[in-house]
Amino acid sequence: DLPSIRSCSLWYDGTNNTMNNSLEMMEKKKHVVVVVLGDIGRSPRMQYHTLSLLEHGHYVTLIGYVGERLIPALEKSTSDDDNTHSSTATATATKKYHQNLRVLRMKPHLPSKLNNITGRLFYYPLRLISLMYCLFYTLWIQLQDRTTISIPVDVILVQNPPSVPTLLLVYLYCVWEGLLGRKRPRFVIDWHNLGFTMFESPTQQTSFLRTIILTSIRTIAKSYERILAAMADAHLTVTHAMEVWLGEHFNVHGANVRVLYDKPPMLFRPTTIDEEHELFQRLDLEGENEQLHGWLDHVDEMHEEQTPSEQTLFTKCSLQNSEQIIQPRQNRPALLVSSTSWTPDEDFSVLLEALEKLHTLIMNASKSTPSSFQNILVVVTGKGPQKEYFLPLLHKFNEQHQYIKIITLWLEASDYPKLLGCATLGVCLHTSTSGLDLPMKVLDMFGCQVPVCAIGFDCLDELVKDGVNGRVFCDGEELSRQLFDLLKGYPLEDVKMERYRQNIRGMTRWRENWDECARHLIVGDKLD
Numbered sequence: 001d002l003p004s005i006r007s008c009s010l011w012y013d014g015t016n017n018t019m020n021n022s023l024e025m026m027e028k029k030k031h032v033v034v035v036v037l038g039d040i041g042r043s044p045r046m047q048y049h050t051l052s053l054l055e056h057g058h059y060v061t062l063i064g065y066v067g068e069r070l071i072p073a074l075e076k077s078t079s080d081d082d083n084t085h086s087s088t089a090t091a092t093a094t095k096k097y098h099q100n101l102r103v104l105r106m107k108p109h110l111p112s113k114l115n116n117i118t119g120r121l122f123y124y125p126l127r128l129i130s131l132m133y134c135l136f137y138t139l140w141i142q143l144q145d146r147t148t149i150s151i152p153v154d155v156i157l158v159q160n161p162p163s164v165p166t167l168l169l170v171y172l173y174c175v176w177e178g179l180l181g182r183k184r185p186r187f188v189i190d191w192h193n194l195g196f197t198m199f200e201s202p203t204q205q206t207s208f209l210r211t212i213i214l215t216s217i218r219t220i221a222k223s224y225e226r227i228l229a230a231m232a233d234a235h236l237t238v239t240h241a242m243e244v245w246l247g248e249h250f251n252v253h254g255a256n257v258r259v260l261y262d263k264p265p266m267l268f269r270p271t272t273i274d275e276e277h278e279l280f281q282r283l284d285l286e287g288e289n290e291q292l293h294g295w296l297d298h299v300d301e302m303h304e305e306q307t308p309s310e311q312t313l314f315t316k317c318s319l320q321n322s323e324q325i326i327q328p329r330q331n332r333p334a335l336l337v338s339s340t341s342w343t344p345d346e347d348f349s350v351l352l353e354a355l356e357k358l359h360t361l362i363m364n365a366s367k368s369t370p371s372s373f374q375n376i377l378v379v380v381t382g383k384g385p386q387k388e389y390f391l392p393l394l395h396k397f398n399e400q401h402q403y404i405k406i407i408t409l410w411l412e413a414s415d416y417p418k419l420l421g422c423a424t425l426g427v428c429l430h431t432s433t434s435g436l437d438l439p440m441k442v443l444d445m446f447g448c449q450v451p452v453c454a455i456g457f458d459c460l461d462e463l464v465k466d467g468v469n470g471r472v473f474c475d476g477e478e479l480s481r482q483l484f485d486l487l488k489g490y491p492l493e494d495v496k497m498e499r500y501r502q503n504i505r506g507m508t509r510w511r512e513n514w515d516e517c518a519r520h521l522i523v524g525d526k527l528d
Contacts, residue, residue: 030154030523031059033143033185037131037159037166040103041068041413044440045192045238046159048265049522050074050101052514058523059100059149063138066107072414073267074101102148106134132165139173153177153185155522163195164221167228186233188522190260191242196221197433226250234521236260241459242436260517261462262440264447265510271421271448273315277326279418280312285377289407291398295333295375313377314422333375334490336483337420337450338427339441342384346429350455351378352393352406353476354483359401361484374490378406378427381416421448425486425497426470427479428454438463442470446507451500453482469503 032053036043040062051073053060069075111126143153158170171187178184199218202211229235229246234256237243247253271279286292295313310317314332317324340346355378362373387408394406411419420426423445430439435458442463445452452470454460466472471486473479486496 029057029059029151031061031149031151032155032157032523033061033063033153035135035156035158035166035170036062036064037135037162038065039067040064040105041070043159044071045262046157046190047071047074048510048514049157049190049518051265052511052519053523054100055511056519056523057100059151060102061143061149061153062101062103063135063143064105066105069413070103071267073265075413100149104138104142106138108134128165132169135165135169139169140176152182154183155186155188157188157190157522160189160191160225161193161195161198163225163228167195167225167232171228171231187231188234188236189229189232191235191237191246193238193432193437194242194245194434195225234258236518236521238262238437239459239462241462242434245434245436256521258517258521261513262438262443263508263510263513264443268417268444268447269421269449271418273326273328275418276422277312277315277317279415279422280314283409283415285407286313289405291405292377292407295377295405328491331374332491333377334424334487335422336376336378336425336427337423337445338378338380338429339416339444340380340382340384340429342382342387342390344386345431345433346384347431348380348386348390348429350429350476350479351427352390352397354479355397355404355406356401357477357480358483359404361480362403365484365488373403373488376404376487378404379419379423380406380408381411381419383410417444417448420445420450423448423450424490425483426450426452428452428464431455431457432459435459446504447509449501449504451486451497451504453479453486455479465503469500 034046034050034053036046040046041064043064046062046064047070050060050062051071108127108130110130111123156170156174158166160167167189174185174187196218199221200214201218202214206214226249229250229252232252235246235252235258237246237257237259238261240259243253243257243259246257286295292313311329314329314335315326316329317326319325338351340348342348355376358376366373391408394408398405409419426442426445428439428442428445430441432438438459439454442452442454446469452464454464454470454472456472456474460472464470464472471482473482490497
C-alpha cells in the first residue's frame with residue numbers, strides 16, 4: 001500500500017495575544033513551512049516555533065506525522081477524535097481552520113521489520129522510499145494547494161534529526177521553487193541533535209563485518225549531513241556546544257547561526273491547589289492503581305471525617321463555615337515525576353535501581369529513629385518500545401516495597417504541565433547520542449519550578465547546575481543517595497529544595513527568548 005497523507009486544519013486561540021493587523025504588519029506577513037519528519041504532537045519545540053510565528057502574524061504550514069494532539073494553544077477541535085491511526089487519509093476529525101494555520105499530517109507505510117539480514121536489507125530501502133514519497137507528495141502536491149494560505153512559501157524551517165531524507169528533499173524543493181521563477185524559500189535548519197549519531201555505532205562485541213557496515217553507514221550519513229548543512233541559509237542550535245561543533249566539523253558558522261535554548265512557555269507553571277485537586281480527582285490514581293489503596297486509608301493529622309470523593313492522595317476538600325476549602329493533605333506522599341521515551345538512551349533500569357536502594361536506605365534509617373519519610377509516589381509518563389518490558393518489573397517492585405510505588409501515565413497535552421506543577425522533584429534519564437543537546441523535559445520541569453535530578457553527560461551544565469537548581473548523578477547508587485538527602489523530612493523540612501526553587505524562579509520564557517534569538521533569523525522581523 002502507498003503511504004497515506006491527510007490534511008487537517010486547526011484553530012489557533014489567540015485571545016490573549018491579539019495579532020497586529022495594521023497595514024505595516026500585513027505587508028510583512030510571510031509564509032513559513034515547519035517540517036517535522038515525525039509525530040508533530042511529540043515535538044514541542046517545533047510547535048512553539050509555530051505558535052510564535054502565528055503570534056507575530058505570519059502564515060504557517062505545519063507538516064508532520066499523524067499522531068498525538070498538538071499543544072492546547074494550537075489546537076481546538078470540534079471532535080474528540082483527533083488521533084487518527086487509520087491506514088486511510090479520509091478518517092479525520094472535524095477541525096476549525098484559522099486563516100493563518102494549516103496542518104498537513106502524513107502517515108508513511110512502514111514495512112514489516114524482520115530480524116534476519118535479508119529482511120533488514122529490504123526494510124530500510126522500503127522505509128526510505130516510503131518517507132521520500134510522503135514528503136515529496138506533501139511538498140510538491142499538497143503544499144501547492146493555495147485554498148487555505150494563498151501566498152507562496154518564504155521560509156522552510158526543518159527539524160533535524162532525522163536528516164534522511166528530510167534535508168535533501170527540503171533543499172531540492174527550495175531549488176525547484178527558484179527554478180520556476182518564483183521566490184526561492186529560505187532553508188533554515190533547527191538542530192535538535194546530530195542526525196548521523198542516531199545510527200547504531202559498533203561496540204567491542206560487534207563482529208568485524210558488522211563493524212564495517214555500521215561504521216560505513218555513520219560515515220556516509222555524516223558526510224550527507226555536512227553537505228546539506230552547507231546548503232542551508234540559516235541555523236538554530238539548542239546548545240552553545242552544538243554551535244561550536246557545527247563550526248568546527250561542518251564549517252557552519254557566522255551571523256546566520258544562532259543558539260536558541262529551549263525555554264518553557266507560560267503554560268508550564270506551578271499548579272494551584274484547586275487545579276491539583278481537580279486533576280487528581282479526575283486521574284483517580286488510587287482507584288486505578290490497587291496498590292495505592294492503603295495510602296489513602298492512612299488517617300490525616302487533622303483527623304477530619306472525609307469521604308473518598310472529597311480527598312485524593314495529595315489534597316482534601318473540607319467544609320469550613322459552609323464553605324468548601326481545598327488543602328494539601330498533611331501526610332501526602334512526595335511526588336517524583338519522570339518523563340521518558342522508554343528507549344535505550346533513557347535507561348529506566350537506572351531509576352529502578354535507585355528506588356530499590358532508596359527504599360533500603362529508608363528502612364535502615366527507620367530502625368534507629370522514627371521515620372522522617374513520607375510515602376513516595378513515582379509517576380512515569382511517556383510512550384516507547386521498552387515500556388512493555390518494564391511494566392512487569394514495576395508491578396513486582398510495587399509488591400515488594402512498602403513506602404515507594406511506581407505508576408505509569410499517558411496524559412493529554414493540557415494535563416502534562418499540571419502534573420509537573422504538582423511534583424516535588426523531577427528525574428531526568430536522558431543521555432545524548434551526540435553529547436550536544438539538552439533534554440527539553442528538564443525545561444518543562446523548571447518552568448513549573450520543580451528541581452531536577454538529571455543523569456550527567458557532556459554540556460548538561462548549560463542547563464542543570466549541580467547543587468544550584470538540582471542535582472547531577474552518574475548511576476543509580478548516586479541517585480538513591482541524592483533522593484534520600486532531598487526527600488528526608490518532606491514536606492516540613494524543605495530547605496535545599498526551596499533553595500533550588502528560588503534559583504529556578506524568574507527564568508526566561510520561550511516567547512521573549514524566541515523574539516530575541518530566532519525571530520529575525522527565521523523571518524527577518526526586527527524587534528518591536
